[in-house]
Structures are given as structure tokens and as C-alpha cells.
Amino acid sequence: MLDKYIVKNGKKMRYGYTTGSCAAAAAKACAIMIKTGKIIDHVTIDTPKGWTLNLEVLEPNLDAGEATCAIRKDGGDDPDNTNNMLIYGNVKLNDHEKINITGGVGVGLVTKDGLQIPKGEYAINPVPRKMIRKEVREVIGEKIGADVKIYAPEGVEIGKKTFNPRLGIIGGISILGTSGIVEPMSEEAFRESLNIELKVAVKDNKDYIVLVPGNYGEDLALNHYKIPEEKIVKTSNFIGYMLEKCVEQEVKKVLLIGHIGKMVKLAGGIFYTHSKMADGRVEILASNLAYLGAPTNMIKEIFDCVTTEAALDIIEKSPYKEVYNLLIDKCEKRANMRIYEELEVGVITFSMTKGVLAVGEKAKKMLEEI
Template sequence: MLERYIVKDGKKMRYGYTTGSCAAAAAKAAAMMALEGKKIEKVSIDTPKGWTLDLKIEEPSLGNRTAVCAVKKDGGDDPDNTDGILIEASCEILEVPGIEIKGGKGVGMVTKPGLQVPPGQPAINPIPRKMIYKEVLEVLPEGKGAVITISVPQGEEIAKKTFNPRLGIVGGISILGTSGIVEPMSEEAFKDSLALEISVAAEAGKERLILVPGNYGRDIAVDHYGLHKDMIIKTSNFVGFMLEKCVEHGIKQVLMIGHLGKFVKLAGGIFHTHSKVADGRIEILAANLALLGTKQQVIEELFQCVTTEAAMEIIDREGYNAVYDLLCNKAEQKAEQHVFKQLEIGVIMFSMDKKVIGLGNNAKRLVEEFKDE
């Protein structure tokens, strides 16, 4: 267990280490055991972050100039599907120089372009590969080489709970990590995993995408509009970031489908939609209702609402449903301004019961065009 901590939002949270660090440590330990013919209990490796890790070796076994062992993944206080699983490495010593790194059972195989690893290769990312190579090279005598095979016994099952199937990584998880260290609750890591889907879509030749914050938006795209699932990518709260990534990867048109509670913020120019970053939902609703001539007493009542769903009851009662299309149009304008008009963007808003309540002018046209995709 890594005893290093960071304070976030007033909470003391523990760092962990990546699957890449585990693979490098297991590979180094397996090489040492294969060379020395004896089991070891711990191994030390360096990480790109500059921290040295002293890691415990699990399930060591020896053969003739071969060895197998594992290191347990420690995600720290970061929510992680791979926390506690074993990352295994086998080593076969060769009598010629060189290190070959292979993927074994439970390590995914890349099948689509657009990732850091080319199709046909095991999903062991470049920095973990460098870490494995460096650590094994340190213990190999001159003139010797090694074949290192990384495996993850639980990898196939865990991969079903990750983005891998959508990214075209089949048969297991990816061996990841740029710093070797897991920073708890890392927003950047989550954003990078979301952006990978845009990269893969662009490499597949797509120029149109549907962005949704979550499952409800996906369901409306498929069930209500009959749009293709393979066009849909989730944004979570990172709407602005994902729009920027669409521009970066050459996407031309984007249709966004989201709940009023999230997308009303876009109409106010808020593109990170988590409430801890910015809210303004009721304020934006109230301002636009005032533009439509809503009475002051209705606006005052609106400010007593905690949720946009509660606000909708007042809006529906007063007959001001036109505000939803107005908000969608403003959200389209603000979103296009956010990316300096390098994308054509349509916005659709829905209620919690999955009823479409508003469409922007762009969205009305894009929905029909997307149906032909």
C-alpha cells in the first residue's frame, strides 16, 4: 500500500499506483527470479512521477530459466475497477540481447486505429512499455535478453465495466498510466478516457457525433429519434472539453441531447456542468422567462425551486413552454461560440421522464441529417 496522501475538498485521500507500475514491477521481479533461480518478496521500481515504489510480489513461481509472479493493483482512494486485482508477468530468459513485450490472457488487443497503440498490438500503452523495458533491462546481464508476457487473470471480466469494448479493445483491460501513480479522483484521467472515444470515431472516418451527458440522452437518441448507437459518445459534465476535442479531431457536426438541468447551463455559457463548478440553473431560466414577459410573481416563485423539474411545473402551469426552444437556441449559439464556430452544433433538451421539451433550430435540421448517417 502506498502511504502518500493529498488533500482534496478538505478530505485526506491516498495515492495509488497504476496497472503500468504493477506490470513493470512484476516484469522486473520475474526477470530477477528467472536469472537467480530463487523467489523474491519485494521489488523496487522508479516511476515517471519521480517516486520510487517498493512493491510486494504475489504468487511467485519458478521454472527452467523462467519465472512468473504478480503485483496487486492499488488504486488508492480513486474509484477504480482494477483496484485489488493481480497484474501478472512471466519472463523467459534468452541467450541473445533484446526485450520482447507480449500481452497474455486478460490484456486487451487493439482492433481500431486512433489509440496510442496500433491495431493488432496488445493494449499496453507506450509509457508502461517503457517502464517495463527499463526495469527489466536494469537486471539483465550483458548479452542476455528476455520475453516478458503481461497477463491479467481477471482482465476479461473487468473489461466489460470499462470503455474498452467501445474503443475496439477486445479480450481484456489496458495497461495504463502516464506517471505510474494514481492521483485520487483524477478528473484529468476521466476526461482523457472520454476523449479517446472521439479519437477512435474520427479515425473511423466519422464527421458527425452525438454527445450526451449520460444514459438518458443516449436512450432518447436511439429510442425517440432512431439514431445509431455508434454515433453516441458520453461527455459526463465535461461538455466544453468534449466539444474542443471534437474540433481537434476534425468532427464537423455535433448533436447534443441532455436534461434541462444540465443543458440550461449551456445557455448561460457554462460548459462544465457539475454543480460544484457553477450552477445558475434557476437564474438562467428566470432571465429567459422574463424575456418572454413572465410576471414578477412567477419569477419569484421560480426562485423557490430547488430543481429544474420543480421549475418546469411552474413553467408548464403558466404556459411558457416556449422558453425551452429559446434556451436550446441560446445553448447552440453559446456552444458554437465556445469553439469559435468551428463546429455546427444542435441542442435538444428533455425532462426527467424522457420527454423531449425543446429543440434548437440547428437541432431540428441535424436530427434529420443524422438519420441518414
């Protein structure tokens, strides 16, 4: 159990760790057992957040150069359907100097385009894959490789209770996580913590602030646009709420940088972007493409997509890429209407695979001033 806490709105809440951290820990523990020839009961890994986890190794088994074990998922005070389930790793060494990663029973298989993992592969996301490779390589060195299998038998049933079936991920859960850590998210407390971050960010300079829904938008702001970290504040799914708080804090200009999946919702007037509340992404995309004169067969293809990334593949092959600018224009108008133009909002959107897709007119002016 992770013994780290955060106080949100006066309530002490415990952090957890992701299925990605579990997978990396299980793989590393297996590698250690193979290299040492000894069963172990705990394993230590690093996380992208910068925290070190020391996790209990369950059901360890070592036999003829092959090891298996499990790590129990701990969601802290933000439990989801995967909380308390076992994530297993199986490792065999190879002579190819490569670390091959695959999934097994209970880990979902990607059956549609548009996700971070290609169709036909197991739903082990890029950051967990990177974590697995790092931890295993740390143990085995550079001269040999390893075949790593991640599986989770309980995931066969648990996966049915997640969004995976809608995304075309069948047969189990996804191995997820960008930071390796699960931050507790009591909604009211979480929103207030975001507001506190905003207050700190604008304390000495109210000229502008950069809002990002998540880690990828933050990375783009930092690394592509070279925006100072202290001027970047996360909104999570609470875009409307955070715009209103910017008005309260008398911020003059807001630059909103978000993934196309979030910004499509904003273009449709959806300011709380969690999928449990509202989706409509393909519908909004399709209607805007139709407005530009896209043919019926293309509109039907868009409606068959389960993610905006998949829809982008269709758009990129068409003469209707103007839809990105149309959507961003609507985002800027919607956002400015939401706060009655009491401050100026510019919007930038991007894709995981295609980079920056569109920069709004207001955003262009802001970038020149930042």
C-alpha cells in the first residue's frame, strides 16, 4: 500500500499506483528472480512522477530460467474497476538484446485504429511499455534481451465494466498510466485543488495563463511552445469551471492547449469533458465536416470511428482538413461566450500522432506576446 497522502479541501486522501506501475514492477521482479536464482517478496521501481515504489511481490515462481509473479493494484482513495486486482508478469531471457512486450489473458486486444497502440496489439500503453523496458533493462543489462508477458486473469470480466468495449479493446483491461501514480480525485476537492494552483500561478502576474487538460497538453506547452512551467495550470475535465475561476482571478488572457478529443467537445459546447457526462465527439466532427461539404460516405466513416484519432486518419486523406480550423474557431467562440468575454481565450489543439492540428486566431496573437 502506498503511504502518501494529499489534503484536498480539508480531507486527507491517499495516492495509489497505476496498472502500468504494477506491470513494470511484476516484470522487474521476474527479471531479478531469474538473474539471482532467488525468490523475492518486494521490488522497487521508479515512476515517471519521480516517486519510488516498493511493492509486495505475490505468487512468485521461478522455474528453469522463467519467472512469474503478481503485483496487486492499489488505487488509493480513487479506486476504479481495476482496484485490488492482480497484474501478473512472466519473463524469459533471450539472446536478441531486445525486450519484447506482449499481453496475455485479461489484457485487452486493440481491434480498431486510432488508439495509442496499433490495431492487433495488446492494450499496454506507451508509458507502461517504457517503464517495463527501463526496469527490466536495469536488471539484465545491455547484452541480452527478455520476453515479457503481462496478464491479468480478472481482467476478462473487469474489462467489460470499463470503456474498453466501446473503444474496440476486447478481452480485458488496458495497462495504463502516464505518471505511474493515481492521484485521488474527490471531484469537489479536486476542483478546489486546481483552483488553488491557479491562484498561485497568477499571484504575481495576471497578464496570461495557459490551461491544459492533462499531461500531453502540458508537455506541448513546455517543450514545443517553451512556456514557463509556472504559467501552466491543469484543468482536467473541468474546462468551464477553470475558465470561470480565471475570471474570478482577473486573468486577462487564457491560452487553452488541448488534445483534439477534448477540444471537439468544447466546440460543441461541452465544458465538462468527462466521458461519463458527455461524448458526442464523432457527431460534432461529422456535423462540421458536413458543413464543409464532405460526402456522405466520408461522414459515415467518421461515425464508425471510436476515437477522434481514428477520425483524423480519415480527415488527413481528404480535402477537408480545414475542419480543424473550423473547430478551433468554434472553441474560441464558445469559450469566450462562456465567460461573457470578460477575458480573452485562445485555443490550440493537437493529436498524439500528428502534432499540432490548429492554432486559433486569438491563440496566434497570444503566442506572439508570450
